[in-house]
Amino acid sequence: MAGTGQFFVGGNWKCNGTKESITKLISDLNSAKMESDVDVVVAPPFIYIDQVKSSLTDRIEISAQNSWVSKGGAFTGEISVEQLKDIGCKWVILGHSERRHVIGEDNQFIGKKAGYALSQGVGVIACIGELLEEREAGKTFDVCYQQLKAYADAVPSWDNIVIAYEPVWAIGTGVVATPAQAQEVHVAVRDWLKNNVSAEVASKTRIIYGGSVNGGNCAELAKQKDIDGFLVGGASLKGPEFATIVNSVT
């Protein structure tokens, strides 16, 4: 484990849940035993953040799944960083592959979003990752480096950033990266930070893995030196399994 020495596990609930199912998930999370030396964050859909914030144990911090690129105003349908702070969000997930490849956000727009969120004191879970065809074409590192550069060009500091490497071909597919595949990219990301930002940022920044992580594969992944935690999708909607993943990283 590099980074700050504190593992980081995020639960990305994506566009899932109802008031009823989230009430059950919160109850399961509140009653789960979670190792104290792991930073745990969950990212509900915007409309349920207040419900979660008001009833979830404060052991777990709240993240948004997206935020607007500047101060709020005449941007119909968007949610501003100021509004997220107002309801107690400490983090925001940006650059998720679903925002890139479904919604169409590009590297520069995502970088600017990260810069603005950080400038307002909200931490950023900065997602990167390649498509299967990019990996098959040997472009994994080039794609990740371009995504990293867009963040680096826009952020005021690296103090409050967690990088999430999420190979798109592993997201929601059940095809998890092998520990070796994940470690190889995490090392390359850390080397990129060392060569393009600073050795200090490279050593302290947590690089977490996401893509079909579950209670059965998390322990092997967590043993990798440069895997500093996880960003979990589907398995984060099951309280007991998410707790297993949190506890696997110690």
Ligand SMILES: O=C(COP(=O)(O)O)NO
């Ligand atoms: O998108 C993901 C991973 O999703 P899964 O765990 O469902 O593959 N994290 O942000």
